[in-house]
Amino acid sequence: MAGSDVFTGTLELLILKALTWGPRHGYGVGRWIRETTGETVVIQEGALYPALHRLEGKGFVEERWGESETGRQAKYYSLTASGRAQFKREVLRWRTHTEAVARALAVG
Amino acid sequence: MAGSDVFTGTLELLILKALTWGPRHGYGVGRWIRETTGETVVIQEGALYPALHRLEGKGFVEERWGESETGRQAKYYSLTASGRAQFKREVLRWRTHTEAVARALAVG
DNA sequence: TCGTATACCTAAGTGAGCAAGGTATCGTCC
DNA sequence: GGACGATACCTTGCTCACTTAGGTATACGA
Numbered sequence: 485m486a487g488s489d490v491f492t493g494t495l496e497l498l499i500l501k502a503l504t505w506g507p508r509h510g511y512g513v514g515r516w517i518r519e520t521t522g523e524t525v526v527i528q529e530g531a532l533y534p535a536l537h538r539l540e541g542k543g544f545v546e547e548r549w550g551e552s553e554t555g556r557q558a559k560y561y562s563l564t565a566s567g568r569a570q571f572k573r574e575v576l577r578w579r580t581h582t583e584a585v586a587r588a589l590a591v592g
Numbered sequence: 593m594a595g596s597d598v599f600t601g602t603l604e605l606l607i608l609k610a611l612t613w614g615p616r617h618g619y620g621v622g623r624w625i626r627e628t629t630g631e632t633v634v635i636q637e638g639a640l641y642p643a644l645h646r647l648e649g650k651g652f653v654e655e656r657w658g659e660s661e662t663g664r665q666a667k668y669y670s671l672t673a674s675g676r677a678q679f680k681r682e683v684l685r686w687r688t689h690t691e692a693v694a695r696a697l698a699v700g
Numbered sequence: 701t702c703g704t705a706t707a708c709c710t711a712a713g714t715g716a717g718c719a720a721g722g723t724a725t726c727g728t729c730c
Numbered sequence: 731g732g733a734c735g736a737t738a739c740c741t742t743g744c745t746c747a748c749t750t751a752g753g754t755a756t757a758c759g760a
Contacts, residue, residue: 492600524692584632639717
């Protein structure tokens with residue numbers, strides 16, 4: 485199934501969230517998501533990198549080469565102003581949707 | 593975007609839920625979802641009917657022709673035992689996932 | 701030097717949902 | 731009588747996020 489790990493559409497939300505507290509490189513974003521969700525959400529690299537490039541294409545993130553904690557070259561992503569706005573929209577959309585589903589599940 | 597209305601994978605959960613309190617015809621399932629989510633989740637028919645057929649193919653629902661409230665022929669779907677078990681699994685999966693995302697969003 | 705973790709990437713395939721059509725019946729309103 | 735909206739079912743073609751399954755390269759510890 486498309487979206488067995490992630491409900492499709494959640495990934496970009498999580499990436500944007502991961503970047504709200506400063507730049508991170510792609511690998512770090514993946515690790516952050518895995519760790520903060522307690523291994524519940526594990527992003528495959530084949531989903532992660534295309535998603536980052538998508539977000540960059542839409543102007544929501546910017547990339548810059550830098551040096552990682554381990555002394556390696558890594559591509560750091562940071563939120564743009566437009567990305568911050570998008571993040572807020574996505575959070576709202578997520579909340580609205582999950583609350584609606586929760587209401588439906590609570591019926592009866 | 594695929595899943596602008598629904599986060600992919602939520603639809604089957606909602607359909608199964610709609611059937612937990614007795615048989616319903618397809619059109620009624622769509623209406624039930626729209627109404628109980630307060631118009632937030634609106635299922636396109638091009639998503640609804642294929643999803644019902646999918647669920648039937650997996651043995652989670654059974655269909656039977658009957659007469660609707662308006663006196664028309666309609667195809668009634670009801671949960672099978674396997675469908676009830678699947679519903680429980682889907683609810684668990686949904687809760688686990690949404691709680692994990694909520695945790696991530698709450699960071700910081 | 702061999703494995704593991706880090707760090708990046710892509711191509712091909714899957715499959716759910718979207719867009720946009722179609723058929724038919726029934727009741728209502730003009 | 732005829733038009734229209736709601737009910738009730740369906741399909742085909744498209745898009746695109748995610749999966750699967752590869753690939754490259756560096757750093758470090760055993």
